[in-house]
Amino acid sequence: MKILHVNVAEPVTDMLARAGAVMEALDAGDAPSPYYGIGFDSFPEMLSVFSAERWRLLNTLSANGPSSLSELAARLGREESAVKQDLDLLVDWNVVEPQVDGRLAVPWDEVELHLPLAQRAA
Template structure:
């Protein structure tokens, strides 16, 4: 597995995302292949924590340790109810943290997940 990094940005300015997109477009226009970027963004910490809960972080860690597996096996590994694990896996798939392989097994394709939290700008009175 290649060393892919998922970047979770919390409270980032939209301009930074647009800058990344512009740089990729410029590289493409020069015939260059831009480096892949894997990222998701959240407006605030509460929103991020509603997706990446403690139990979901445990699922990601178990997948990292055990490699591709079925949801049923993952539920056994983490000693949780299948239905709850299934729901958590579905949610993490929506946010790109878990994928399915050709055999239908789930895995996390990332060697790292970096959470970058930007504090809100101080508003002048």
Template sequence: MSNTLYVEIQPAEAAIDTFGATLQQLEAGQLVAPHFSIGFETVPQFAKVFTPKRWELISELKKFGAVSIYELAKRLDRHYRNVHQDVALLSEWLVVEKDENGKVFVPWDEIDVRLPLAAVAA
């Protein structure tokens, strides 16, 4: 099974419809495959969270595994405070996690960003 985080840009109604369909399947006793996703209604909302510096941070964490925020800041050649803020925000969005030793890591094998063209045109 793939360990994928899906990032979707779609209207809130579409996300609610997907959730409702999944809930109906569960209530009917059907088996539902795990699906981890976060959503944004607009491209600017997405871009506010997933900045180029944060993508670099995600890539670095995936490349080297769990490290302290201090070590991550050194590897990225960035100020500790800025990296700490980025990690905190990405943790809120479930992109980054902390292990039992307080080291941060990316728990996903891949992040699949989906941008339906209809969402951009809306």
């Protein structure tokens, strides 16, 4: 299963620990498990990429499989130009992938969101 991990305000220590685990696996001659992740500094920044309309687009594309821009716009009931803008951004973030035949696809089986709550000061 290919999971896209979306992390918001992930501590640097967590990223370093994940990188360290990969290095240890490689040193031991093991193949590390693939990790696909994107990170955002804040919840508003994450929402600038994963807006409600883009989330609907992502779910529609995932449910219907590889689709052309016109097919996707028709399914969503949106103008092609608006859908293209959203797709361009999602492609830039590696959330959607263009296929050789020009259609677009979601390469992920699941998107996992990690959004920590603020910790109370001691």
